[in-house]
Amino acid sequence: MNTTMKRSIQRAGDRYHNNHGWLKTYFSFSFADYYDPENMHFSELRVLNDDHIAPGTGFGLHPHKNMEIVTVVLKGALEHKDSTGNREIIVPGQIQRMSAGTGIYHGEANASSSEPLELLQLWFMPERLGIDPSYETHTYGLESIQNRLLPVVSNHAEELGTAHIHQDMTMYLGQFPEGEEATIELRPNRSLYVFVMEGEVGFEDGEVLHRRDAARIKNADTMKFHFRPGTHVMVIDLP
Structure with missing residues (x-):
């Protein structure tokens, strides 16, 4: 495959x-x-x-x-x-x-x-x-998403402390006032959707998302992001 x-x-x-x-x-x-x-x-x-x-x-x-x-x-x-x-x-x-x-x-x-x-x-x-x-x-709480990607919606609400949704997915929100690098590790062959509310998000290959840009990623595994200062981002782990 x-x-x-x-x-x-x-x-x-x-x-x-x-x-x-x-x-x-x-x-x-x-x-x-x-x-x-x-x-x-x-x-x-x-x-x-x-x-x-x-x-x-x-x-x-x-x-x-x-x-x-x-x-x-x-x-x-x-x-x-x-x-x-x-x-x-x-x-x-x-x-x-x-x-x-x-x-x-x-x-x-x-x-x-x-x-x-x-x-x-x-x-x-x-x-x-x-x-x-x-x-x-x-x-x-906005203070909880500072300099981290926090799960806020998932189908494992009790375990993760999120809103509950009837789908195999997890939504993360994060704000990075000073900039930050972060890595997400996913189950094999997952999909990842990245949406930038404010700021910029860089990928390892040099591609950059700007304000209100989005990336649709299939067969994602381990993803590394560079969040530029002032970035507010949403990342969704999907089947």
């Missing part, structure tokens, strides 16, 4: 962009009115939307089924409400995980009337269909 590592880069400017006035959004994968049959998903990651939501606006209640939805707030405050009775405010340092399962309605809005909201919303395909809908907010 050929297990040679393969890496592709998606530059920030190559993402699909739409400006609705109240919402400026960037799609890393096919979504809504953007359809590219060659860019439907990476492993079990189906959606990554980079949303910038104006004060006092947001998405009204709308339905989802059979998807694991994770939201990372980068700036501002997100108001969440759903058909199971949850209503919360999520801020940087927290992760929102929602399992749509057999069906759920939810709405997301900028909780502030004056400050903008920036977030990443990710959809993962579930390990099985028809699970019961569920929701959780996991607080990890």
Whole structure:
């Protein structure tokens, strides 16, 4: 079996962009009115939307089924409400995980009337269909991701102290104010998705990811990164 590592880069400017006035959004994968049959998903990651939501606006209640939805707030405050009775405010340092399962309605809005909201919303395909809908907010704290990659979402929540997701994956977040080198060791033939929120991430071969760039890596094993000063990064270990 050929297990040679393969890496592709998606530059920030190559993402699909739409400006609705109240919402400026960037799609890393096919979504809504953007359809590219060659860019439907990476492993079990189906959606990554980079949303910038104006004060006092947001998405009204709308339905989802059979998807694991994770939201990372980068700036501002997100108001969440759903058909199971949850209503919360999520801020940087927290992760929102929602399992749509057999069906759920939810709405997301900028909780502030004056400050903008920036977030990443990710959809993962579930390990099985028809699970019961569920929701959780996991607080990890920004101080906990300084100069390290911290697991914040996984299917081993109790062991790792993360939000729980119904998929064989682990999401890590890290901030590196002074820069840092880090190594991730993975099980054989895993996939790795790297998304740079701020700063720059370098690979051993000299390739560099800049702000909002992403790398899709197949047959990953041991990966070494150089995080430049001021970097905020998300790394996802996938099947």
